[in-house]
Amino acid sequence: MAGLYVHIPFCAQACTYCDFHFTTQLRDRDAMVDALRREIRTALPHWSTERFTTLYFGGGTPSLMGPAALAAIAQEAFDGAEWSLEEWTVEANPEDLDPATLDALREAGVNRLSIGAQSFQRDVLTWMRRIHGADKAESAVRNAAAAGFDHLSLDLIYGVPVGGSDRWQRDLDTALSLPADHLSAYILTAEPQTLYGHQLQKGELREPPEDQVLREYGQLTQATADAGFEHYEVSSFARDGGRSRHNSAYWNGVPYLGIGPGAHSFRDQTRWWNARSNAQYLKASAAGDFASQQAQEVLNATDRFNEALMTGLRRTEGVDPKGLLNNSGHDLKNHPELDRLLTAGQVEWHGGRLRIPRHHWPIGDAITVELMA
Ligand code: SF4
Structure with missing residues (x-):
């Protein structure tokens, strides 16, 4: 898919x-x-x-x-x-x-x-x-x-x-x-x-x-x-x-292909993107060499953990700690800030997943940063 x-x-x-x-x-x-x-x-x-x-x-x-x-x-x-x-x-x-x-x-x-x-x-x-x-x-x-x-x-x-x-x-x-x-x-x-x-x-x-x-x-x-x-x-x-x-x-980590100037793609833990320049893009197209204006980064385990938190904690579904552990090796359940955030009601467990209650979404980015690796 x-x-x-x-x-x-x-x-x-x-x-x-x-x-x-x-x-x-x-x-x-x-x-x-x-x-x-x-x-x-x-x-x-x-x-x-x-x-x-x-x-x-x-x-x-x-x-x-x-x-x-x-x-x-x-x-x-x-x-x-x-x-x-x-x-x-x-x-x-x-x-x-x-x-x-x-x-x-x-x-x-x-x-x-x-x-x-x-x-x-x-x-x-x-x-x-x-x-x-x-x-x-x-x-x-x-x-x-x-x-x-x-x-x-x-x-x-x-x-x-x-x-x-x-x-x-x-x-x-x-x-x-x-x-x-x-x-x-x-x-x-x-x-x-x-x-x-x-x-x-x-x-x-x-x-x-x-x-x-x-x-x-x-x-x-x-x-x-x-x-x-x-x-x-x-x-x-x-x-x-x-x-x-x-x-x-x-948000579910499905691979995607981005076409056009500035577009990003993601697959196999790698992100790559075209330059944000129509002129460069058209020049690369004329030369048949789109790679000449692309850059890429390979996401390491910590990047994968942090990105999954950033997208997952913006959603009602939240994040699945088991999936995170399998994908990144980072154990969210053992995060040193987790108990404090749970006690403060800034995060909650729901069906085995961790999420930010909707009324805290306006400060969701600050909460997410506390849970990053
Ligand atoms: S300039 Fe206006 S119309 Fe164009 S992308 Fe930005 S918001 Fe959309």
Whole structure:
């Protein structure tokens, strides 16, 4: 079992807070499609022992490429490997999801859209420099549901330094009234090389206070629970059957192949990745030598233990100490900090697995660090 991720490194406009790999220069779009197809053809013969179950187009803004280009890239993948396709997700900007595009994506076999709403309010969207208007995400979700997608996910951002005091509750109310079965809600983080980072450095804005962020987290968990969503990972909420299979596979240590500039792959305790540079990637493609711009690291036993903790303790399932011991040789049950954290209620046993209770997830990273090897 394996997953395939394809990174589309183009966006119409740079959002205020974003430090993903993308460019707003679109002139290389066609060349990029050719290069992505070439990398798929080059890489897949090395994955002949795997059966792929999930395909995920992320970015960047995959919907910017149009359905025909996405279908051509996917076809290259379908032709080059064994598939039992359970989930094909495309990240989409609401602005790109007109009815004809929705029909074409559905026709191609896409069964899940991840729609970058972020907010439903004009002042927030304007500050974020999103290209879609306040009601566009709503209509995109309704049109996508009408077009017959099995699963729809919405991205939202909270902890933003603009908007009125009821901004987040109104965003939640709108999101939860829509026919989406998945919600990804992220706390806004200030990355230094972004416009938001610069605004903070120059003193033009201040980060929202911690009590605001915690209050908004509380609103989020309450509203999603009331709407019948399961909070199954720190940032992820799903209605019954709506969990992201692709991301869940990552978190379960399933191998994945990443295609495109900046994309990461993982298999056999080894992680490797392409350079975050479209120019380098296209040059490597032209030379037929993708390895020339790749780097890799082999995870040692301690890396494996720590990574499993970092992903596992973000989820309701938590981590299995026996699996960790087999995979890394580190015995979580004998960790010197464990008893103290159990007594403090910051971790708990549940069905033989160790987890962080949901109400402690806002400080989950700090708890996890205490348990690392
Ligand atoms: S559309 Fe997405 S990837 Fe592109 S700049 Fe905005 S947040 Fe980043």
